[in-house]
Amino acid sequence: MAFATAITLFLQGCAGWQSALDPKGPAASELAWLIWFFTGLCAVVWVLVMAALAVPLLMRSRQHAEPLALDAGADSRKLRVVMIAVGLTAVILVGLTLLSFFANRTLAAIGSDAALTIRVTGHQWWWEVRYEDATPSRILTTANEIHIPAGEPVRLLLTSTDVIHSFWVPSLSGKLDLIPGRMNVLDIKADKPGIYRGQCAEFCGAQHANMGTFIIAEPRAKFDAWWNDQLQPAAAPTSDEAKAGGELFLKRPCVMCHKIGGTPAGGTVAPDLTHVASRQTLAAGTLTMSRGNLAAWIADPQGVKPGSHMPVVDLSGDELNAIVAYLEGLK
Structure with a gap:
């Protein structure tokens, strides 16, 4: 009972609005699957290595009448075990490399039909958010919060004006650096409406820890209404x-x-x-x-x-x- 309770509490850390293990979009789901597969495989490899070390330690060594005598059969068996281990290691490494390759290809395809492009510029210590549009009068600039339509791919163009930052919303995507003078591309998609917290993931100075952002995914109609409202000039004060x-x-x-x-x-x-x-x-x-x-x-x-x-x-x-x-x- 105590063990089950401990496991339950431990797994609670895998959920929440800023967890890579609680995916809410296709990019995050692909990465979460990759994380679990790598973790499981590494755990299996670790257990096998520990077993291989424990077996000879626990087995009693046979006493030889002549310690310097050669045992060709034993040497052949040991060589075979080493060669099998080397072969399995090579297969595992190649397999993981291929998995990473196909995962990257899947991530690259997410934004191939993105209808919305947002330019995100990192500053010490806030985010400038610019919604691009073919009609100049509909270009919108805001800060720190990024509204997107739920269920639709969105392309983020990432850059910086001062130092290197890194944009990371764990529930929706992997992280990508914002580099001065360079434009990086990150495609995201939220499967359903919600608020997803992000964070600068590259140390960028004293207030790095307080450089957060929020992705607010909402139905298309609500998103369009929000964009139209944001394009309006500031409300005139009344009092x-x-x-x-x-x-x-x-x-x-x-x-x-x-x-x-x-x-x-x-x-x-x-x-x-x-x-x-x-x-x-x-x-x-x-x-x-x-x-x-x-x-x-x-x-x-x-x-x-x-x-x-x-x-x-x-x-x-x-x-x-x-x-x-x-x-x-x-x-």
Whole structure:
């Protein structure tokens, strides 16, 4: 009973929204099968090797009247065992190589008919997400959260502006590096709607651990509605406090880095805030989206995410509340 409980608890670590052993798409399923096969085969090989070592240790060696006498029959048997072991090793290595080759071919075919292309650019320490479209007016730029239509292949174009990052959403795909000056291609597909967490998988500096992302897969109709909403300019503030916050935003350093559609704010070195309040998290998954967390992030970004490139802006309490009220309305 205790053993069964321990195994059950152990296997719980194989599930969740960020587990390569809990696949939710064809690429992840192919990789998970490969992981289990490699693990099982290696376990079998380990058991056989341990048995081969244990047998001669446990068997009593025969006493020879002449220790230096040659036993051609025994030597022949030992040589045969070694040759068989070498042959099996070669077969296993070739077999695993072929499995890897066919798995890579399967992964490459996933995005062959992708209708949606998204350019993902890694920054220290956030993700810029740009939805490509043949119509320039429908090109969309957002940050940190990637919406995709469920059940459809999506092509991600990966690059970086500073250091090497690595994009990894374990439930949907393997990981792939984002390299400055180079464009890598990763195809993903979510079998069903859901939220799948990703993470930068290449150490990229002090806040590497807080460079998360979320893939939000939703039905095609809901995805199209989301895209159309995101293309709209920022909502005009309605309350006096939010109006004052909008004016303060344009007068403070915020405007130099961030963009808000429909306003003079056109910065390109930090996340687009046109619809920031519609996101589920702040600072690339560091904080959940709420009024309190939004205020904390603006008031003390270095306390929340030390080393981040967002500076501390000197604001009074009333000014902070006004800017938070304004940003809270950008949905």
